[in-house]
Amino acid sequence: MVVILKPKTKQEDVNKMVSYIKDMGLDVMVNKGVDCTVLGLLGDTSKIDPDTLMLNVHVDRVMRIAEPFKKASRKFHPDPSVIKVDNVEIGKEGEFTVIAGPCSVESEAQIIDVAQSVKKSGAKMLRGGAFKPRTSPYSFQGLELEGLKLLKEAKEKTGLPIVTEIMSPKMVEIFDKDVDLIQVGARNMQNFDLLKELGNTKKPVLLKRGLSSTIEEWLMSAEYILASGNPNVVLCERGIRTFETYTRNTLDLSAIPAIKRLSHLPVIVDPSHSAGMSWMVEPLSLAAMTVGADGLIVEVHNCPEKAWCDGAQSLDKKQFENMMNKMKAIGVHVGKKI
Amino acid sequence: MVVILKPKTKQEDVNKMVSYIKDMGLDVMVNKGVDCTVLGLLGDTSKIDPDTLMLNVHVDRVMRIAEPFKKASRKFHPDPSVIKVDNVEIGKEGEFTVIAGPCSVESEAQIIDVAQSVKKSGAKMLRGGAFKPRTSPYSFQGLELEGLKLLKEAKEKTGLPIVTEIMSPKMVEIFDKDVDLIQVGARNMQNFDLLKELGNTKKPVLLKRGLSSTIEEWLMSAEYILASGNPNVVLCERGIRTFETYTRNTLDLSAIPAIKRLSHLPVIVDPSHSAGMSWMVEPLSLAAMTVGADGLIVEVHNCPEKAWCDGAQSLDKKQFENMMNKMKAIGVHVGKKI
Amino acid sequence: MVVILKPKTKQEDVNKMVSYIKDMGLDVMVNKGVDCTVLGLLGDTSKIDPDTLMLNVHVDRVMRIAEPFKKASRKFHPDPSVIKVDNVEIGKEGEFTVIAGPCSVESEAQIIDVAQSVKKSGAKMLRGGAFKPRTSPYSFQGLELEGLKLLKEAKEKTGLPIVTEIMSPKMVEIFDKDVDLIQVGARNMQNFDLLKELGNTKKPVLLKRGLSSTIEEWLMSAEYILASGNPNVVLCERGIRTFETYTRNTLDLSAIPAIKRLSHLPVIVDPSHSAGMSWMVEPLSLAAMTVGADGLIVEVHNCPEKAWCDGAQSLDKKQFENMMNKMKAIGVHVGKKI
């Protein structure tokens, strides 16, 4: 950590700062510059809060050099983590895990139909919304517990582990019992109370990136779960909020190699929610694979006779199958088996 | 609501759409354009989910014309709402309510000292963090319940209603009992489960704007509380996330006149967290008053003998007093009494 | 185009608006809603300026339904455009064009060395900065005309067409004579005077996306060149400005399928400037190919004996060769030949 003092800070005040920092068990190097003095803090600064240092009248700025995350950092855990979800492993060298399913669980027929179909195409897990975070209180909020029940039935029928979103710490107990991979949505990425409670379980957590969260903040949220004792975290890039309005969000694929370098945790991509348009799902999915992601979570809708298939952002079963076939071919050349 | 159909949509499909929409109890006008057909939906579209319409293969885009919020809208509630917090009213014509206090509750001496001081300067409520949302699990998380206890003591000593942040639905009962104005932080603005539970109380809620929430999403979160039956919502602009890094966040003061036009709810400004620098608090506070806000929530730190006063973003007691005096003078000319 | 009138607009004012719009040669449909009246403008609205309509006191909002661009639009030009740059074609079905070279032209030895090397690896054009847009007036501004001269020598030696950035309308004549593909940088994407002058030539233009330009604004800048009579425009996505600071910019790969759907112009990707880190160039390049781009423009640095190779964002010659080999293999499966 580097502490930049304000110009013209008196020597006695510099000394005060230095001894204050040494009292925290750190070593300090004093760099006397032309405009100002810069203190180099040497030692484990991970537990030091820059805001506390900013409290000193003589401090101009504090710059962190070491990363604020430890357990999520690749520095101290060079080998990639492989997260076991029921009978499936995510993050395994040379494998690419695809999670697929409908946006919302609607009925037993629907969820089982989609589950069997995506399994046939190569999906390894089933996704489906039971509790839905909706911007409007007047929008459909999901089938809730009934939805969970239907997901479990689909699992019995297909053997696919189930992935669904949790929205409240009050549900942790039930999800821990019934869900294989508990999804924390973008809006709850910094719901620290929820993260802590999930950290007290051993259940794998799919942590989506917040709409306006930096990569560092995202890893700090993972750190909350890891620090509470649960090592089973899978990250998911799902698009960030930018000024561009043509796409609902801007999928930040650069975040994948960044995560791979900064952390040992697996990271997958959600190409459905970011774009918000079904015709963009395939190109973004191929790009996610070649950019280095460990997998995908994709929306696939069943297509009954009525005109209401082809969800705004969902692929139908045939489109999904075609996409999977393309990915299997490309995977060979980037060392990713589906 | 306007539904734009894809170019070359067949007449029979247009007719299908029209009757589908009419089945929802709406009237439809068909605008045959050169490139495409546009459907004008007439009637109460507030309960219609655009995503559902997007599910139709022939729909290109859906544009909302009426606002998605009803109870928060000024259209159906032309008079400004005045929210009663204990003995204080926020949003009253001609008044400007200042809430002040330390970032975190640290000790009985500290909180009472600050409370008495800000009261003398004209503050009407006391703020103080007991449960702290921190990006890092290793940072100080607040005194929690002990902090609540100290806030209550400060209230007994000064009569100032207390404002503090809630972080979990599990705490709603305790907060409902002990806190006068329950703050929902930026990170929890779309913690819908928490919003619903607060909607089931009658306790005033201070709803901070999310870091990357649009004004519409912010009002939709207020709508969650209102729709659940709690009419006592006060909005708080605290800065949004942009590319600019000099300030921690970008205070969006344009949002104040916007809220005043769109909604009847009172809106206050937090000049401390947005800037993150104490020397910016005064100018931003004066701007907040003249741009039309109903009040402020400001961080004020006590200043013991040690050098550790002048918090990065907090005013000391003297700076706060000076600022309040300036605001009283300016208030006269914008019709705002402190 | 849809014009939403303010609530309670009098019938006579509605009539005024309608006849005003009809005077512009358009047909109007009047949709009387519950809250407000909506006018549907039928006909060619491309030349109508929404701001002019907003000038009317009774207009609340104007929503465009047709795209504002015509010549750049795929609607009126369904087949993809193939742009001929000297002896190379960009945008040709089944081909992937790679442009490579150093950030700045430094010397004859350097530019020729890099040119020969990237040609061997499969690059079809040579890039190199002669006039450099620098944030600081104190940074190296490029070799300017001397740099152009060296690029021409490299072309003579290798036959590779040259791509370099123009920074002023005053240079159009020289660039038209000496450069094969004239690059307009992100900072000049809305330098309309420059765009018009380039529109008066027939020389191919590589139009980079502005740092905070929407896809629509980007295509409108292309429209400036096309409308002035030059049909030879190649678009280049190079990252947009967001709140994320880990990467210098956020590469918006979703923009590629978006452009493919909206326009007939070829679009390539710059993976070097967006990330700003050489180790991210390969994954982003593979992603660019699989997401559907027509090519790449990549920075490749020569590596003399001194330690100063491995530019912050440049690949060295060996890294570039390896990347090209991977891309050739993957290309087979996405129908892109290098």
Place this chain on the structure above:
Amino acid sequence: MVVILKPKTKQEDVNKMVSYIKDMGLDVMVNKGVDCTVLGLLGDTSKIDPDTLMLNVHVDRVMRIAEPFKKASRKFHPDPSVIKVDNVEIGKEGEFTVIAGPCSVESEAQIIDVAQSVKKSGAKMLRGGAFKPRTSPYSFQGLELEGLKLLKEAKEKTGLPIVTEIMSPKMVEIFDKDVDLIQVGARNMQNFDLLKELGNTKKPVLLKRGLSSTIEEWLMSAEYILASGNPNVVLCERGIRTFETYTRNTLDLSAIPAIKRLSHLPVIVDPSHSAGMSWMVEPLSLAAMTVGADGLIVEVHNCPEKAWCDGAQSLDKKQFENMMNKMKAIGVHVGKKI
């Protein structure tokens, strides 16, 4: 400047770096941390390009501590600069300068009518667009030279110095002769060629902030003009691009106190373009004054008999007069005379 080396950098490579930096005439302090070594560069680092240091394979990151701008910096020029525009001074202690006029110059009658009216209300300069930067090539591009002629006539009639936007280096000579304050628009803030040419004149320049420019980049663009020898720069905040779409841009009023602290240059605010809605102009203008700006540039439209007054973002003459009266009253309490 602080240079962070990659973990495990060998001592010999550290020594290489140190001597390399010393060769640039700087002193170096070596901070050996636990994870990595940090070099503190002591001396005048303003002319050092961080990118050049990043070129070294052993460098992880480079952090600038001193500001990159010198001539624009308050550090080396503690007293605020007062810029003389014809007979008007901007940036003078205790004064607030208002520039007003129509968006576009339309006719002699219009511009003279508006000029006389805004002068009566207290405006000190006349603005009016002659050359218009328009997103669409099909939108009205301004009266161009004819517009300049009309502005000069308005100046003769009223004595108000004129402010209008330049769009090309080719126009510098004419603008230098005819215009009193040459405006560089947001889209051209990093049109470095234009900045350099304006730096070769002595004519005052109104430099608008780019839509996605940081405060530092903005000051670096001012540095281009100052470094070329023209000290007469006035900055103008006009809103930045964010995810919020209710307002056209987000007016960043925090930038005003920031500029006041970082630089000695005067800074004014444009409340018309940022909001894009006339009813927001007054509150934002009052806020601009109280937050510490040196003035305003406001759009005022004349209001003929036809319905086409009340421009989307322009005040009419009466609204402007009322606003000016309020500002005169408030100015007294913030020490700003209009």
